[in-house]
Amino acid sequence: MTRLDASDLANRLGREAEAVCRHYLGAGHRLGNYWQVGDARNTPGRSMFVRLKATAKGPAGKWTDAATGEHGDLLDMIRESCGLIDFADVVAEARTFLSLPRPEPAPAPAPEKKKRPSTPAPSGSAEAARRLFAMSQPIGGTSVEAYLRNRGITALHGTGNLRFHPRCYYRPDDHGPTETWPAMIAAVTDLKGGITGAHRTWLAPDGSDKAPIDTQRKAMGDLLGHAVRFGIASEVMAAGEGIESVLSARQAIPHMAMAAALSAAHLAAILFPETLRRLYIVRDNDPAGDSARDSLVERANTAGIEAIVLSPVLEDFNEDLRRLGIDALRANLRVQLAPPDVARFWLEAA
Template identity: 55%
Template sequence: MLSASQLADRLARDAEAVCRYYLSAGHRAGNYWIVGDVANTKGRSLYVRLKGDRAGRWTDAASGQYGDLLDLVREACGLVDFRDVADEARRFLNEPRDPARAEPGLSRSGDARTASTDRPSGERARRLFRMTQPLAATLADGYLRQRGILRAALHPALRFHPSCYYRDLASGRTSRYPALIAAVTNRSGAITGVHRTYLACSGSEPGCIGKAPVDTPRRALGTLLGNAVRFGFPAKDLVPVMIAGEGLESILSLSHVMPAMPMVSALTANHLAAFRPPAGCLRLYLAADADAAGRHGIEGLSRRAQALGILPLVLNPELGDFNEDLRRLGPDRLLANLRDQLAPEDAHTLLSV
């Protein structure tokens, strides 16, 4: 099986085909593919190099986003887990491309682009969030409770959608599933995107709730760069001490045992590295995950924090991530592990369950 770097190299060899498939609203201009943004909006802000040593590298001059073609696939498809990104890239590389589907102005299913493509992704994200309902006593609340997160309904960033649109990336077929919806916000609290976790009752036992039986049950929509899902932030974004991490459930697990501590979930390692700490932040705790991508995000944000005069401190789980610690070791053990890693002046923010 190809590694991440090998997948990126393979995609770069066929960079124009990748762009025509995922960024069909754009066009070729010399050695570059030009389009509005990673959401495939018409425009000229994002450019992808098609030839040479840096083939496949792209930059969005408006947002500051950049990366290789794996990053582009992740952003264009709204994927969160790297496994889903790699699966989508492998599917693209192994799938014969229909020339009709590669024409600018056509969607990946080959049909004429719908009006929703021309609507900015942030606007679509805000519209989706407005269609949600409170989390308490919903399927999404039950899903999080099964994972040991008992007070999720107290967070206004989390909502429930009983029938959220889902499009299969391979076939183009559409369906609907209930979904946990998390609002991604900027430093002023404005919604810039949403994160969706598609859900279904597993059927293995009564009341058991799991992710929907789809290839990519976690997806994002909108602008994530520099932003995050926020928990426990005060009305004014002046936060001297906070926690930042990658996964939604991992951060919710920390919030479960430290409800007074402001926290953010950046959703992916790359977006964690690009997170913008709030004004007045003095100490930034970085919630680590036990994988290479997570370490990349931690290192990137640590460098950013130091450049801003913020002290970065890493919090490590005992197992694979903090949700696994919560479920398998229990809240008391998780809290004790965290207490040992906090600076003494921050210990007062810890509250028992």
């Protein structure tokens, strides 16, 4: 099958995206213009979103797994959900599905049209974090994308766990009035991809900078040991504190899995995947970063994992990216990588 034929088949599936999702991702459910499920293998959960109707942001059938950064079209989803390896088998399965008669969709119960949680989630809880993330939208064309690009971060592949909320609540103090600001919502996930928390960065409406408020960032949910993840970790990964700093390092090494633990204390306590053999520590150049580095190196070595510290020239890697430029950032990081990873990741990044 040619690429054109495959594209046509994906488009045909996209025209029946909801029927495809109901057939292959029955553990999920419809949420507005998306089908929500745990992953492309039909695991119950809320991390993966499949677009059901074409919009200005993309065609129907495109999906993103916010927990892992995986994405694709409905052919990719059929491959994963059915456990297929050969593309010819994926095509055959898709054609079989398209030839099946379509049953009349069952009318949705009236309460489902305006479904609301029966009880409010406790403030700051993991459930509240999951609900906030589910209410947010992809970052393409939003002030989140503008904010990241204004900080020099343009490699946005695998960032499905970052989303945009146009009016995220912000309260200056316990007694002050509630305000709303645009916000970058980051999903905090465990090693299995389950959302345990969320991190909010309130932004100026045009994405030029953070919002002009006292507390510009705040996390919620169960954070200890977990992180905001970019890519799927295997034998090698990098971990740091801030989202912007980690994404800046990823500009230079775009194919290495990375994780942002959101603070020095949480970086020191981040959990290791069972497959991990080498951990790069994306260090911030301050006393808290030094303490996190020392704790993490000790924990990694105790677990039989090689730990290598990546140090910025200035305060952090985002400052390096913005003030020194991508070429200087790449040069600094290249000399700090282990030789096998230079061959593996640098050639991939070139």
